[in-house]
Amino acid sequence: MSDIKPFLKSLISVSGLSAYETPVMHLIEERWRPLVDEISLSKLGSLHGLKRGSGSTPRPSIAVATHMDAIGLMVTGLMDGFLHFTDGAVVDPRVLPGQAVTVHGRQDLPGIIVQPPARFLPEGAGDGTVEVQYLLVDVGVPARKVAELVRVGDPISFASQPVALTGETLAGHSLDNRASVAALTVCLEELKGIVHAWDVWAVATVQEEINYAGAYTSAYELRPDLAIVVDTTFAKGPGANDWRTFPINKGPVLGIGPNIHPSLHKRFKELCDQLEIPFGIEPMPHHSGTDAYAMQVTAEGVPTMVVSIPLRYMHTPVELIALKDVQRTGRLLAAFIGGLDRDTLNSLSGDE
Amino acid sequence: MPANTPTIAAAQFKLLERLTNALGVSGDEGEVRRIVREGVSPFADQIKVDAIGNLLVTKHGSGRNRLRVMLDAHMDEIGLMIVSDEGDGLYNFETVGGIDVRQLVGKNVLIGREHIPGVIGAKAIHLTTQEERRKSIPLEALQIDVGPQGAKIEVGDRATFATRFQRVGASIMAKAIDDRIGVATLIELVKHAPPNIDLLAAFTVQEEVGLRGAKVAAQTFAPDLAFAIDSTPAYDLPRYDGGENTQYNTRLDHGPAIYIADSSTLGDPRLIRFLSKSAEAEGIPYQFRQPGGGGTDAGAIHRTLAGIPSVSVSVPGRYAHTAIGLCRVPDWKHTLALLHAALLRVSPGLLADERR
Numbered sequence: 165m166s167d168i169k170p171f172l173k174s175l176i177s178v179s180g181l182s183a184y185e186t187p188v189m190h191l192i193e194e195r196w197r198p199l200v201d202e203i204s205l206s207k208l209g210s211l212h213g214l215k216r217g218s219g220s221t222p223r224p225s226i227a228v229a230t231h232m233d234a235i236g237l238m239v240t241g242l243m244d245g246f247l248h249f250t251d252g253a254v255v256d257p258r259v260l261p262g263q264a265v266t267v268h269g270r271q272d273l274p275g276i277i278v279q280p281p282a283r284f285l286p287e288g289a290g291d292g293t294v295e296v297q298y299l300l301v302d303v304g305v306p307a308r309k310v311a312e313l314v315r316v317g318d319p320i321s322f323a324s325q326p327v328a329l330t331g332e333t334l335a336g337h338s339l340d341n342r343a344s345v346a347a348l349t350v351c352l353e354e355l356k357g358i359v360h361a362w363d364v365w366a367v368a369t370v371q372e373e374i375n376y377a378g379a380y381t382s383a384y385e386l387r388p389d390l391a392i393v394v395d396t397t398f399a400k401g402p403g404a405n406d407w408r409t410f411p412i413n414k415g416p417v418l419g420i421g422p423n424i425h426p427s428l429h430k431r432f433k434e435l436c437d438q439l440e441i442p443f444g445i446e447p448m449p450h451h452s453g454t455d456a457y458a459m460q461v462t463a464e465g466v467p468t469m470v471v472s473i474p475l476r477y478m479h480t481p482v483e484l485i486a487l488k489d490v491q492r493t494g495r496l497l498a499a500f501i502g503g504l505d506r507d508t509l510n511s512l513s514g515d516e
Numbered sequence: 517m518p519a520n521t522p523t524i525a526a527a528q529f530k531l532l533e534r535l536t537n538a539l540g541v542s543g544d545e546g547e548v549r550r551i552v553r554e555g556v557s558p559f560a561d562q563i564k565v566d567a568i569g570n571l572l573v574t575k576h577g578s579g580r581n582r583l584r585v586m587l588d589a590h591m592d593e594i595g596l597m598i599v600s601d602e603g604d605g606l607y608n609f610e611t612v613g614g615i616d617v618r619q620l621v622g623k624n625v626l627i628g629r630e631h632i633p634g635v636i637g638a639k640a641i642h643l644t645t646q647e648e649r650r651k652s653i654p655l656e657a658l659q660i661d662v663g664p665q666g667a668k669i670e671v672g673d674r675a676t677f678a679t680r681f682q683r684v685g686a687s688i689m690a691k692a693i694d695d696r697i698g699v700a701t702l703i704e705l706v707k708h709a710p711p712n713i714d715l716l717a718a719f720t721v722q723e724e725v726g727l728r729g730a731k732v733a734a735q736t737f738a739p740d741l742a743f744a745i746d747s748t749p750a751y752d753l754p755r756y757d758g759g760e761n762t763q764y765n766t767r768l769d770h771g772p773a774i775y776i777a778d779s780s781t782l783g784d785p786r787l788i789r790f791l792s793k794s795a796e797a798e799g800i801p802y803q804f805r806q807p808g809g810g811g812t813d814a815g816a817i818h819r820t821l822a823g824i825p826s827v828s829v830s831v832p833g834r835y836a837h838t839a840i841g842l843c844r845v846p847d848w849k850h851t852l853a854l855l856h857a858a859l860l861r862v863s864p865g866l867l868a869d870e871r872r
């Protein structure tokens with residue numbers, strides 16, 4: 165099994181905000197190209213890699229979807245050389261003050277998120293959490309230069325560098341969901357040595373963090389017979405310890421709920437036992453909050469499954485995952501794909 | 517330009533980079549002290565590390581009736597101290613020096629003399645309520661996470677932000693510009709010490725926890741006068757309503773900031789005048805820091821012994837005591853130029869004037 169760490173580090177060293185995924189897309193395309201038979205982009209920018217199966221035509225197909233977009237900020241205004249921005253309500257404003265960011269203007273500009281002193285804000289606004297509307301970005305160049313280089317609508321990404329921590333863990337921005345992209349890459353590498361009857365679509369979707377636009381449209385275009393969505397979920401850690409959280413380094417987490425086909429859930433559980441891969445079960449009582457929500461209801465409907473990698477500090481610049489969970493998830497996906505045969509589809513039943 | 521005029525060029529940027537990237541939280545300044553010692557050794561007549569950890573450098577002049585001029589820059593920075601090992605690579609910590617806890621969330625940090633990396637996270641926004649997000653996260657809820665295997669970290673180890681120095685146009689972005697830029701400036705002044713004075717350079721400790729190093733250094737040196745070189749906050753930011761900002765303290769791109777009054781010192785009026793006149797004579801831009809709160813090592817120095825006429829000069833800098841500060845190269849150059857020009861003008865009669 166190859167070491168996925170350098171690739172994952174590279175994936176979190178570039179930006180790729182929702183609708184601006186191109187920088188990370190190029191890295192994924194380059195890595196997947198030798199692992200698949202065809203590769204193309206959807207109309208919205210999702211990356212589709214096809215690895216043909218060995219079965220006779222017409223072959224069923226499975227899509228494994230991992231979103232490649234990341235949360236970020238966007239410029240809403242310029243003021244005396246400083247920038248105002250919005251977080252699109254996906255970032256806790258309490259993680260923003262003092263962060264290093266990159267403003268993607270006419271050129272990339274390093275910036276600092278500034279929490280202005282209370283005396284420059286309305287009465288009371290400087291106490292406790294300072295709302296995003298009052299935070300600023302300073303890019304360290306003169307105001308006239310800022311006006312030349314930055315426009316309203318320019319994306320802003322976190323600039324934190326990847327850092328390897330102990331216990332084979334990695335921290336950085338955008339591990340949600342680049343960790344899953346890495347897991348899918350591990351899967352594709354494993355599939356080089358596995359005979360699989362089905363066609364496999366490796367999909368890196370766009371705009372998951374906004375409205376699943378990539379998942380809806382890729383599922384429509386590819387019409388897979390099955391779809392596995394790989395995303396990150398909440399890991400146990402400081403301040404996070406309830407039923408919604410899972411230990412890191414203890415294997416992938418299998419979703420169960422309305423966005424998940426019960427037979428697929430059961431198969432994954434059995435497969436984990438067979439492969440001796442530890443796993444957790446994640447109750448998803450409503451919306452799974454993943455691309456599966458979209459793919460499940462595309463066209464005539466697609467049986468979907470959600471496999472998740474536990475991640476600490478989600479939507480901060482210091483998200484943290486265990487590399488072993490990434491490897492295990494990749495291995496699990498490959499084994500599942502290898503086990504698909506002519507009868508699999510017929511055997512799926514909601515009444516097991 | 518006279519041959520012995522200090523400049524800011526590649527070597528000085530490299531020095532400031534090393535100094536700002538170093539870990540030197542108050543009470544554990546050794547890493548910074550080593551860099552300083554290396555920088556000043558070839559130029560000093562005498563070097564001594566005193567009982568509290570100050571590095572004291574003497575450079576004698578050659579003229580007659582030389583004044584003993586103390587120049588001070590503090591080596592320490594604000595930071596964190598590990599206070600307990602909670603297992604699984606999680607550590608509780610306390611702050612050292614004035615830190616807004618809101619600035620700690622979601623940051624990369626370095627711990628201990630080995631610079632072990634860690635992160636201070638925050639739970640996922642998805643697991644918080646709107647009500648919860650309105651309140652800032654208290655220190656007790658924050659932990660340093662070095663990974664589940666833990667690391668060779670002991671209670672008492674210091675930590676600080678992992679920010680790396682970078683230059684962006686005319687700006688410098690780094691942690692601990694307060695006061696490594698003063699330290700870098702003072703190293704240059706030692707290298708280019710004018711002959712008309714005895715230059716007494718105090719690279720001090722524990723400024724951020726009560727100006728403690730400076731007090732001892734001043735007692736040892738017993739100088740005739742003192743200049744504290746620091747980095748003072750520039751609050752030259754827009755107000756939310758676009759109204760005029762009249763409380764900027766100092767502004768970037770306006771040159772060195774001369775202190776008149778802060779919460780611990782009234783600068784000696786003769787020295788304030790001496791500095792501003794020196795700047796004007798040399799065509800060096802300068803600004804007066806708006807009188808107000810805050811303070812520098814001058815607060816300790818001027819009340820030491822029977823009194824030491826003192827004044828502070830600072831490089832203006834934004835976002836002090838956070839993960840990333842920002843200052844401008846021209847302001848640094850002008851601060852160094854002003855101090856050097858002023859030292860050359862120090863004459864035995866400097867303090868003979870009346871205070872007015």
